[in-house]
Amino acid sequence: MNLFNFFTRSRSTAPVARERLQLLLAHERALSGQSDLAVVLQEEILAVIAKHVSIDREKVNVKLGRDGTVSTLEIDIEMPEAALVKN
């Protein structure tokens, strides 16, 4: 995963009336044997987002990565306009 491109790669597409939510989480563990917070948090963070946005799970792209003691979680959600859930 190229972190440098993460938040810029969508900008080259033509503008459309869509919402987009991107989230990148990086967990640097002190020791390589520790539990992987990125794995643990992915479903809970998605649940928090889904409380506010009507999510089509086919439009959700989740990627987990691991490089030594750093684990990463990428969440990329495309949603049609007006997908915000009114509270």
Place this chain on the structure above:
Amino acid sequence: MNLFNFFTRSRSTAPVARERLQLLLAHERALSGQSDLAVVLQEEILAVIAKHVSIDREKVNVKLGRDGTVSTLEIDIEMPEAALVKN
């Protein structure tokens, strides 16, 4: 905020036995008048993380940003080793 540096700026520090959790969220709204999901999500995402990690609120750095129709949320948490809450 320079997104390109977000996940690399901590790497230049000397390695210490600390955990670090960094999260970057970007919300591209279709219309500029819509509600700001980054603001709404910040406390809920912190609460989800706090379920798994013992967080010292003084070590939590939260930044909200806005640039046109893109709002951003940065969360940076430093924690001592073994801060993971056992479930």
